[in-house]
Amino acid sequence: MNKAIITVVGQDTVGIIARVCTYLSKSNVNVLDISQTIIDGFFNMMMIIDYSDADKDFGTVVDDLEGLGEEIGVRIRCQREEIFTKMHRI
Amino acid sequence: MLNIMEVHETNQMIEQEKLDVRTITMGISLLDCATDDVTTLCDNIYTKITTKAHDLVATGKAIERDYGIPIVNKRITVTPISLVAGNACHTIDDYVAVAHALDRAAKEVGVDLIGGFSALVSKSMTPAENLLIRSLPRVLAETDIVCSSVNVGSTKTGIDMNAVALMGHIVKDVAEATADNDSYGCVKLVVFCNAPDDNPFMAGGFHGVTEGDAVINVGVSGPGVVSRALDEARGKDFEFLCETIKRTAFKITRVGQLVAQEASRRLNVPFGIIDLSLAPTPAVGDSVGEVLEKIGLAQVGGPGTTAALAMLNDQVKKGGIMASSYVGGLSGAFIPVSEDKNMIDAAGSGNLRIEKLEAMTCVCSVGLDMIAIPGDTTASTISGIIADEAAIGMVNQKTTAVRVIPVAGKGVGDSAEFGGLMGYAPIMPVNNSSCEEFVSRGGRIPAPIHSFKN
Numbered sequence: 072m073n074k075a076i077i078t079v080v081g082q083d084t085v086g087i088i089a090r091v092c093t094y095l096s097k098s099n100v101n102v103l104d105i106s107q108t109i110i111d112g113f114f115n116m117m118m119i120i121d122y123s124d125a126d127k128d129f130g131t132v133v134d135d136l137e138g139l140g141e142e143i144g145v146r147i148r149c150q151r152e153e154i155f156t157k158m159h160r161i
Numbered sequence: 162m163l164n165i166m167e168v169h170e171t172n173q174m175i176e177q178e179k180l181d182v183r184t185i186t187m188g189i190s191l192l193d194c195a196t197d198d199v200t201t202l203c204d205n206i207y208t209k210i211t212t213k214a215h216d217l218v219a220t221g222k223a224i225e226r227d228y229g230i231p232i233v234n235k236r237i238t239v240t241p242i243s244l245v246a247g248n249a250c251h252t253i254d255d256y257v258a259v260a261h262a263l264d265r266a267a268k269e270v271g272v273d274l275i276g277g278f279s280a281l282v283s284k285s286m287t288p289a290e291n292l293l294i295r296s297l298p299r300v301l302a303e304t305d306i307v308c309s310s311v312n313v314g315s316t317k318t319g320i321d322m323n324a325v326a327l328m329g330h331i332v333k334d335v336a337e338a339t340a341d342n343d344s345y346g347c348v349k350l351v352v353f354c355n356a357p358d359d360n361p362f363m364a365g366g367f368h369g370v371t372e373g374d375a376v377i378n379v380g381v382s383g384p385g386v387v388s389r390a391l392d393e394a395r396g397k398d399f400e401f402l403c404e405t406i407k408r409t410a411f412k413i414t415r416v417g418q419l420v421a422q423e424a425s426r427r428l429n430v431p432f433g434i435i436d437l438s439l440a441p442t443p444a445v446g447d448s449v450g451e452v453l454e455k456i457g458l459a460q461v462g463g464p465g466t467t468a469a470l471a472m473l474n475d476q477v478k479k480g481g482i483m484a485s486s487y488v489g490g491l492s493g494a495f496i497p498v499s500e501d502k503n504m505i506d507a508a509g510s511g512n513l514r515i516e517k518l519e520a521m522t523c524v525c526s527v528g529l530d531m532i533a534i535p536g537d538t539t540a541s542t543i544s545g546i547i548a549d550e551a552a553i554g555m556v557n558q559k560t561t562a563v564r565v566i567p568v569a570g571k572g573v574g575d576s577a578e579f580g581g582l583m584g585y586a587p588i589m590p591v592n593n594s595s596c597e598e599f600v601s602r603g604g605r606i607p608a609p610i611h612s613f614k615n
Contacts, residue, residue: 108165115169117163117165117169130223130227133227148172148229150228151228152163153228153419154230158416
């Protein structure tokens with residue numbers, strides 16, 4: 072399994088999760104978990120995804136999601152999971 | 162499973178607190194390039210570097226994108242050129258030609274800087290090493306991204322005072338040769354005592370002879386992250402303070418370790434070390450000086466600064482060392498004046514003086530770094546400064562270094578602009594009491610008694 076973390080930060084608006092999930096579904100990326108909360112007044116969403124069977128390379132997914140974020144007006148990042156697990160798990 | 166607060170914390174470090182990996186540095190051995198013809202030598206060097214480091218920059222960028230962590234610099238270190246070129250270089254022109262080959266190769270692969278135009282003369286100089294050192298004014302003026310270092314002493318050998326005396330003149334000559342650019346050449350020149358073989362940072366990095374054919378070393382950063390973490394330690398005791406720094410250093414270093422292993426795997430080059438240094442930039446909020454001030458100083462440079470820095474340095478190491486399988490390089494808090502906003506301010510206000518910086522170098526890496534001094538400072542005074550730093554390194558069994566810039570045509574009250582990460586600095590006053598007789602004695606200072614451990 073190749074896991075990555077997608078984070079969405081910005082003003083809450085209708086359809087953010089729907090548009091991200093639509094893109095992931097079209098790209099054959101599986102969503103393992105979704106959580107969301109408000110931090111410092113901003114909408115924060117985190118998705119854990121498995122991109123093992125994605126139909127495009129990981130770099131393209133990163134760039135596409137960033138572009139989608141710009142369209143919606145939020146910040147979308149997609150990062151491989153290890154940067155978080157290395158920092159927060161011994 | 163990861164939770165959203167942990168993910169948020171990491172991304173806040175990157176986006177708000179300027180967490181980055183300061184450099185991925187590929188060390189490349191040039192020992193197999195040695196030959197007795199300078200043209201062939203230059204070709205060999207160019208080919209080896211452009212082959213080994215062909216994918217370095219692209220790989221660094223791919224890792225940045227995949228993990229969302231900025232990797233500020235991609236750099237190369239090479240075997241000290243005096244060891245590679247001694248047989249082929251018989252004139253200063255020859256050494257300049259080799260430097261141009263390094264410059265061309267580094268630009269071809271797209272790295273920021275290349276280090277290793279170096280000589281290790283801690284006991285004495287060979288004629289080849291002497292010639293290389295004398296080529297530095299032209300080398301550093303004519304090339305753009307070649308960095309140089311000269312190791313003039315060590316705990317095991319003592320201090321080569323002939324080299325120290327020579328380097329005072331060379332630093333002055335480099336400053337003059339690059340006078341139209343605020344003596345920028347001196348930014349690319351470091352004089353060391355106890356120089357490490359695996360330093361990924363510039364300008365002092367070189368690929369030591371104890372190293373293999375190629376290696377990946379990584380320098381982490383993160384004063385901004387430590388500074389932010391210390392907001393929570395305000396008013397708390399030292400135990401809490403130290404725990405906070407250690408925890409933060411651990412997290413920062415784990416990111417460096419991840420990047421190093423990934424770069425090593427993708428480039429198929431062995432992983433060497435993580436350098437645990439806290440490296441500042443001139444940006445607001447990315448300052449070691451600010452960290453010291455948050456520990457409780459009104460301004461860095463005042464009483465308490467050395468103790469605060471000693472504690473910071475120790476906690477960074479204690480936190481970082483468990484996060485990495487191999488730690489090396491310089492590994493400590495850097496205090497480069499022109500590269501640290503709060504140090505620049507403190508130097509400008511007169512609170513931070515060279516003598517205090519010298520005391521600070523006793524407890525941290527690396528030395529008197531990026532300090533602009535008056536252009537009319539004499540060569541012997543610069544040699545005296547170098548000798549003092551080298552003595553601190555020699556006696557304390559640690560790396561020390563001097564990277565001062567006697568800015569041609571400028572004096573106290575002026576400031577020098579080096580640009581980018583190198584920053585800017587007010588010209589700091591220097592004690593001009595003569596040490597001419599001391600530095601011109603010739604010979605070497607013997608190794609200290611505690612170096613005899615066999």
